[in-house]
Amino acid sequence: MFEPHDKEKALHATPEELPEVEIGEVKDVKNADAALDFLRHEGEGVEMTAEDEKRLVKKIDWMIMPLMWCCYVAQYLDKTLINYAAVMGLYEDANITKADFSNLAWIFYVSYLAFEFPHGYGMQRFPTAKYLGIMVVCWGAIVTVTAACHSYAGLITTRVLLGCFESAVAPSLMLITTMWYKKNEQPPRTGIWYLGTGTGTIIGSLLSYAFQHVNSASLYSWQILFLVVGLLTICIGITVTLIFPDNPMTSRLSHQEKIWAIERLRENQTGIENKHFKSNQVAECFMDPQTWLLSLITISSSVPNGAVSSFQATLIKGFGYDSKQTALLQIPGGACSVVSILIATYLAGKFDQRGLNVVTLLIPGILGGALMAFLPEDNKAGKLIGNYLTNCIGASLPLMYSWVGANYAGHTKKVTMNAILLISFCLGNIIGPLTFRAEDAPEYIPAKITIIVTCATAVVLTLILRAYYIWENKRRDKVVEETRMGHKADIEFADVTDRKNKEFRYRL
Known part of the structure; x- marks a missing residue:
């Protein structure tokens, strides 16, 4: 004391x-953490039973998970609408080349990257849910405006602005997940909202197919697609702003439920929320070895993701299918994404093993890249299966999100790492489309080989990180045993970083 x-x-x-x-x-x-201030002023309440906790978690799930899923569906669908527009006449209608389209694919991630740290600061200083809702409305407006674009200049302007606003969604949802759930509950919940990638692919494919049958004298089919989806996104953003809770302390839960929602997260030792920006935690984040290993894993696994998300329609059409067939043939890829996300995040939560699940998801990506690159040109079915297998790679990202959520404590450090992780994601997604060079069309063999190499690199780095966590946990156990260090009261909500809190143990 x-x-x-x-x-x-x-x-x-x-x-x-x-x-x-x-x-x-x-x-x-x-x-310290805002949760500790709440507990000191509101009292302990009655003890929570296992049945109470079960009911509470179910109530929290229904209160926040549907809107989190909607946000991520909108985010993924809106940024990949350009992929569907590519086979709906965008090239001819906007008079763009393959090189121009490649620029449209990667420029989004440049602005996405540039705004990660500003968004991180904004999310710490302002109510997280309100901040997220406003950003959703803003990017929905940009998607709607894209329907009025008739040139490369207009399209690239909207892509840059889209990246500025969309870059808030993933770090916001990561923060919100750690505010409400225990570490073992976080992977499956992250998986639920991250299902927006797979379901977004399915929805986008069906909408693309449907709008290709719509004829309008004033708008091209792809413009109608942007207009409809943009307006729906604005509606989602308004709903989030009005009804999504900013944290457990100010939520619609009863007073007793708020206390339970906070107390049950003590074991996380990562806190809930702190509005004080702490520069020492920023510095610690940049000096932490796990930061750079997580960053490199994310970069290398995101290169294939950037390639597949932006060029999936182009790849499938290159196998010899027409535009309408291409739209429908993207649906199984979305289904592969959904299934792999559900299985991987469920297993990660059940067995508390994130690293091994990341490796398991990257192996199908290696196989998929090999099938697309090395099968004979006339083997369309095999190449198509290879394309579908690469959709498993993106399912590793929610595990990376939950890994960071579980292993970073100190609110400023957590926000900083969220930004670094998303910047790494952007770098991979910038590199991915650039591997699809016009001179390599229509096979794009170098790009497919890049998928194999980057996935293999991510596997090795993931195993190294896991070994580091095992070593660090054993080192801390030894220190505690030698010094006979006792428990510090309320350290769970003291906004102490994982490096400084010797009671903290890293999840594998």
Whole structure:
């Protein structure tokens, strides 16, 4: 415990000056997690039974998961509408070339990357759900405006703006997931909202097929597609802004349920929310070895994702199918994504093993890349199966999200890592479309070989990271045993980083 003069010093300290490992033991909690302040003022309430917790989790699920899923569906569908427009006459109607289309695919991720840190700061300073809702409305408006584009200049402008606003969605949903769920509950919940990728692919394919049968004197079919989807996205954003809770403390839960929702997350040791920006936690994040391993894994696994999400229609059409067939043949790819996400995130939560599941998802990607690259040109079925298998690669990303959510403590550090992870995702997605060079059309063999190499690299790096976590946990166990270090009261909500909290153990 602090002595009286130490408590007075802590009371007036800035977040950077405060000795974080002791925060949980002081009476003043203004620099600790918001949950600790709530608990100190609201009391402990009655003890929660297993049946109470089961009902509470179900209530939380229905309160937040449907809208989180809607946000991610809108995010994925909106950014990949360009993929469907490519086989709906975009090239001819907007007078663009294959090189122009490649630019449209990767430029989105440049602005996405550039705005990650600003969004991270915004999410910490402002109510997270409100911030997310406003961003959804903004990018929905951009998608709607894209329907009015008739040139390359107009399209590339809207793609840049789309990336600016969409870059808020994944880090917001990652933060929200860690605010409400235990570590073992996070992978399947992350998987549920990340299902937006697979279901977005299915919805987009069906809409593309449907709108190819619509004839209008004033709008091309792809313009109608952008208009309809953009307006739906705006509706989702308005709903999120109005009814989505910002955190458990200010939610629609009863007073007792709020206390239970907070107390059950003590075991996470990652806190819920803190509005104080702490520069020392930013510095720690950049110096943490796990940060760079997670970043490299995400970059290497996102290269195939960037290629597949932007060029899937182009690849399938290149196998010898027409535009309408191409639209429908993308549906099984979405189904592969949905199934792989559900299985992988369920197993990760049940057995608390994220790394091994990431490796398992990357192996089909290697096989898929090999089938597309090396099968004879007339083997359309085999190449199509290879294309579908590459959809499993993207299912590794929700596991990366949940890995970061479980293994980073300290709110500023967590927000910073979320931004780094999404920047890494962007870098991979920028590189991916660039591997599809016009001179390699229609087979794009170098791009397909790149899928194999990057997936294999990600497998090796994932195994290295897992070995690092095992080593670090054993080292901490040894330190605790040798020093006989006891538990620090309320350290779970003290906004202490994982590096400084010696009671923290990393999930594999």
